[in-house]
Amino acid sequence: xxxxxxxxxxxxxxxxxxxxxxxxxxxxxxxxxxxxxxxxxxxxxxxxxxxxxxxxxxxxxxxxxxxxxxxxxxxxxxxxxxxxxxxxxxxxxxxxxxxxxxxxxxxxxxxxxxxxxxxxxxxxxxxxxxxxxxxxxxxxxxxxxxxxxxxxxxxxxxxxxxxxxxxxxxxxxxxxxxxxxxxxxxxxxxxxxxxxxxxxxxxxxxxxxxxxxxxxxxxxxxxxxxxxxxxxxxxxxxxxxxxxxxxxxxxxxxxxxxxxxxxxxxxxxxxxxxxxxxxxxxxxxxxxxxxxxxxxxxxxxxxxxxxxxxxxxxxxxxxxxxxxxxxxxxxxxxxxxxxxxxxxxxxxxxxxxxxxxxx
Amino acid sequence: xxxxxxxxxxxxxxxxxxxxxxxxxxxxxxxxxxxxxxxxxxxxxxxxxxxxxxxxxxxxxxxxxxxxxxxxxxxxxxxxxxxxxxxxxxxxxxxxxxxxxxxxxxxxxxxxxxxxxxxxxxxxxxxxxxxxxxxxxxxxxxxxxxxxxxxxxxxxxxxxxxxxxxxxxxxxxxxxxxxxxxxxxxxxxxxxxxxxxxxxxxxxxxxxxxxxxxxxxxxxxxxxxxxxxxxxxxxxxx
Amino acid sequence: xxxxxxxxxxxxxxxxxxxxxxxxxxxxxxxxxxxxxxxxxxxxxxxxxxxxxxxxxxxxxxxxxxxxxxxxxxxxxxxxxxxxxxxxxxxxxxxxxxxxxxxxxxxxxxxxxxxxxxxxxxxxxxxxxxxxxxxxxxxxxxxxxxxxxxxxxxxxxxxxxxxxxxxxxxxxxxxxxxxxxxxxxxxxxxxxxxxxxxxxxxxxxxxxxxxxxxxxxxxxxxxxxxxxxxxxxxxxxxxxxxxxxxxxxxxxxxxxxxxxxxxxxxxxxxxxxxxxxxxxxxxxxxxxxxxxxxxxx
Numbered sequence: 001x002x003x004x005x006x007x008x009x010x011x012x013x014x015x016x017x018x019x020x021x022x023x024x025x026x027x028x029x030x031x032x033x034x035x036x037x038x039x040x041x042x043x044x045x046x047x048x049x050x051x052x053x054x055x056x057x058x059x060x061x062x063x064x065x066x067x068x069x070x071x072x073x074x075x076x077x078x079x080x081x082x083x084x085x086x087x088x089x090x091x092x093x094x095x096x097x098x099x100x101x102x103x104x105x106x107x108x109x110x111x112x113x114x115x116x117x118x119x120x121x122x123x124x125x126x127x128x129x130x131x132x133x134x135x136x137x138x139x140x141x142x143x144x145x146x147x148x149x150x151x152x153x154x155x156x157x158x159x160x161x162x163x164x165x166x167x168x169x170x171x172x173x174x175x176x177x178x179x180x181x182x183x184x185x186x187x188x189x190x191x192x193x194x195x196x197x198x199x200x201x202x203x204x205x206x207x208x209x210x211x212x213x214x215x216x217x218x219x220x221x222x223x224x225x226x227x228x229x230x231x232x233x234x235x236x237x238x239x240x241x242x243x244x245x246x247x248x249x250x251x252x253x254x255x256x257x258x259x260x261x262x263x264x265x266x267x268x269x270x271x272x273x274x275x276x277x278x279x280x281x282x283x284x285x286x287x288x289x290x291x292x293x294x295x296x297x298x299x300x301x302x303x304x305x306x307x308x309x310x311x312x313x314x315x316x317x318x319x320x321x322x323x324x325x326x327x328x329x330x331x332x333x334x335x336x337x338x339x340x341x342x343x344x345x346x347x348x349x350x351x352x353x354x355x356x357x358x359x
Numbered sequence: 360x361x362x363x364x365x366x367x368x369x370x371x372x373x374x375x376x377x378x379x380x381x382x383x384x385x386x387x388x389x390x391x392x393x394x395x396x397x398x399x400x401x402x403x404x405x406x407x408x409x410x411x412x413x414x415x416x417x418x419x420x421x422x423x424x425x426x427x428x429x430x431x432x433x434x435x436x437x438x439x440x441x442x443x444x445x446x447x448x449x450x451x452x453x454x455x456x457x458x459x460x461x462x463x464x465x466x467x468x469x470x471x472x473x474x475x476x477x478x479x480x481x482x483x484x485x486x487x488x489x490x491x492x493x494x495x496x497x498x499x500x501x502x503x504x505x506x507x508x509x510x511x512x513x514x515x516x517x518x519x520x521x522x523x524x525x526x527x528x529x530x531x532x533x534x535x536x537x538x539x540x541x542x543x544x545x546x547x548x549x550x551x552x553x554x555x556x557x558x559x560x561x562x563x564x565x566x567x568x569x570x571x572x573x574x575x576x577x578x579x580x581x582x583x584x585x586x587x588x589x590x591x592x593x594x595x596x597x
Numbered sequence: 598x599x600x601x602x603x604x605x606x607x608x609x610x611x612x613x614x615x616x617x618x619x620x621x622x623x624x625x626x627x628x629x630x631x632x633x634x635x636x637x638x639x640x641x642x643x644x645x646x647x648x649x650x651x652x653x654x655x656x657x658x659x660x661x662x663x664x665x666x667x668x669x670x671x672x673x674x675x676x677x678x679x680x681x682x683x684x685x686x687x688x689x690x691x692x693x694x695x696x697x698x699x700x701x702x703x704x705x706x707x708x709x710x711x712x713x714x715x716x717x718x719x720x721x722x723x724x725x726x727x728x729x730x731x732x733x734x735x736x737x738x739x740x741x742x743x744x745x746x747x748x749x750x751x752x753x754x755x756x757x758x759x760x761x762x763x764x765x766x767x768x769x770x771x772x773x774x775x776x777x778x779x780x781x782x783x784x785x786x787x788x789x790x791x792x793x794x795x796x797x798x799x800x801x802x803x804x805x806x807x808x809x810x811x812x813x814x815x816x817x818x819x820x821x822x823x824x825x826x827x828x829x830x831x832x833x834x835x836x837x838x839x840x841x842x843x844x845x846x847x848x849x850x851x852x853x854x855x856x857x858x859x860x861x862x863x864x865x866x867x868x869x870x871x872x873x874x875x876x877x878x879x880x881x882x883x884x885x886x887x888x889x890x891x892x893x894x
Contacts, residue, residue: 077692124879130692135832136878142825143871150864210457213446221444224406226432226461265822269699308711315703322697323685
């Protein structure tokens with residue numbers, strides 16, 4: 001039943017250059033506009049307190065991105081991403097104190113080393129079922145947190161650990177020469193984050209992304225199609241670890257004194273909560289997650305409201321997302337956000353129509 | 360030609376396949392039997408998801424069981440599943456291209472091969488449309504397209520018509536009948552729909568409680584008393 | 598290397614701690630087998646119960662009343678969660694169910710931090726009356742709380758094992774662990790059995806919370822995440838065997854405390870449960886062929 005005529009008709013309907021549909025072009029413009037606004041206008045509009053908060057948002061958007069790829073695209077839950085962030089921060093701090101390497105190199109190194117460590121740790125865990133993988137990452141996160149408390153973050157000391165226990169004056173972690181002020185460093189982080197998002201997108205839109213989609217749909221079918229599941233899961237882990245490692249480097253420069261952050265185990269759990277609430281599948285979800293995680297507490301703090309209310313909210317959010325999402329942990333877009341989006345679009349349309357009618 | 364020799368699978372006290380020995384020569388072959396007879400277990404052995412306690416499978420001269428499971432697709436093993444496996448978030452083209460790229464068939468012929476597969480199974484929609492917008496008919500056809508794209512050697516179809524109304528089943532039957540000629544592959548079809556099996560398959564084997572109870576030309580097998588007895592115990596009496 | 602005498606007191610504390618871990622681990626395993634839920638909020642409910650008991654004692658109420666309320670509170674929250682969130686998530690992957698309990702954990706965590714803030718460095722503690730009386734085994738001092746810790750651990754393991762094997766309710770739980778739907782068609786009152794499992798687990802969470810608050814620290818974060826140690830024991834037992842959970846818990850408790858006198862390793866001893874669980878899981882799962890078909894409980 002070889003149908004060469006059939007092939008011809010299909011080829012006709014399927015032009016050589018896939019035309020970017022209208023939707024994609026509009027979306028690209030929106031993204032570009034938002035990016036430029038954030039980069040140039042935002043720092044001018046905000047007080048230093050909020051510039052700080054937004055820098056944290058930029059950093060954690062990368063962490064959420066990594067977790068989002070794992071959870072949303074492959075279906076793997078890691079309860080230890082904040083521990084990975086801590087490793088990245090540690091590595092970056094060590095290199096920053098010990099060398100005068102330029103910042104981009106340090107960030108890449110932090111990302112690469114974290115990637116190697118994350119992959120080594122993840123390798124044996126990847127053959128386990130989802131539940132066990134999640135619990136193992138929880139265990140490892142706990143272990144790393146304890147380890148870091150004992151080992152401490154580098155503070156300019158010598159030796160492998162770079163920690164000088166008797167230092168009275170702890171030097172701040174240096175920043176890139178072009179971005180030493182807070183607003184400038186915010187811009188720097190935004191650019192780094194944007195690059196990470198591009199990296200993630202490059203994966204999702206090509207072969208690994210398709211393989212991940214197949215694995216998430218059904219491991220049996222993926223195996224039957226010849227997909228090396230362990231390899232692709234490892235790849236996802238490596239990507240997530242790399243991005244989180246880079247984020248750790250950015251974090252080190254942002255806070256300048258790492259001992260002030262505890263990197264406690266509960267942060268990994270809260271991170272998962274906000275990633276689920278923001279939507280693990282969509283790349284926007286990572287930004288929403290970071291806003292929930294870092295901007296809201298800053299706002300509440302400003303208004304004198306305890307951040308504990310947010311923890312409670314996130315807990316409720318998790319329960320809500322899981323009980324209403326029909327398909328596992330990575331629903332395309334969480335219902336509320338989708339509904340919110342529709343409401344906004346509806347309002348905009350009505351406003352436009354009203355204006356048009358009034359004219 | 361695929362030769363099954365004394366294939367036995369035991370799991371937790373249950374013997375799902377018991378000394379199954381049969382030869383599937385060429386073309387499209389049917390594999391039928393009541394529920395729990397071991398048909399899906401047999402496919403799982405071929406796919407590599409289940410390790411048999413005993414037995415050998417020699418397909419086109421290759422010892423299939425000694426190959427790592429994800430390499431079998433590269434070798435030319437394709438399979439569909441009882442439950443739908445089309446990936447919603449990807450387009451029709453990407454769903455089928457997925458099978459092609461992981462069977463390591465080379466990128467240069469990919470578009471051509473995928474489009475040929477799409478037209479062979481008769482999917483009429485734009486290959487760029489996301490699968491989430493499609494109905495059961497096209498989803499099932501996508502799965503068959505995945506099974507035939509490129510150069511498969513052995514195609515395993517596990518109840519490919521499940522959920523399809525009669526006309527679509529007929530169309531599917533015509534497609535399945537044409538697979539050996541179109542691709543040169545040996546096709547094994549597992550199904551409960553006897554009219555589909557008799558329409559597509561020249562020869563059929565019958566499993567019951569893990570044992571092979573009949574094998575031969577489809578018409579003869581379907582008339583065999585032992586087969587009727589195997590089914591009457593569990594199926595509705597017509 | 599410290600001498601034998603230095604280790605001795607830590608054998609006692611290690612056994613006591615291990616006993617409580619076993620208590621918690623058994624609770625986690627039984628609940629998992631009956632409902633498919635890994636109750637990650639186990640530590641948090643116990644922690645909040647202990648904090649309530651502390652507040653009541655602080656307000657002048659008799660100690661035993663506080664402990665009773667602690668256990669009742671833990672049981673009530675656990676059963677309520679099971680009744681409300683059990684059914685909608687019943688058919689989902691165990692991973693989803695476990696992540697859902699994280700939601701509960703966060704809610705409890707936030708509430709605890711709101712009501713019992715750690716500001717001002719004020720440290721709270723719970724002392725049970727059994728802390729102050731004890732006896733000597735040779736040179737080692739043993740107090741009754743430690744005995745209770747180990748004894749309760751052993752008792753719960755034995756009783757639960759017998760319960761699962763010999764009672765109707767227990768058999769029903771084992772049936773459901775295997776297959777919830779088939780059990781339902783066989784006439785097992787699924788909802789009631791699940792409620793019983795949630796109740797039992799909640800009670801154990803309260804008891805464990807109280808004991809750990811006494812033995813370790815009365816601090817929301819510490820107690821909430823101590824569940825990880827019990828979870829480690831349960832994981833080593835593949836969430837299946839009660840006896841193995843007990844054994845693993847005792848080992849974890851012992852190794853953790855026995856590392857205290859070894860100066861070089863002492864500050865790392867909190868890593869013990871993680872390392873043990875990770876090693877055990879890696880070793881145990883090497884023989885498993887990934888079975889993408891029917892998952893086993």
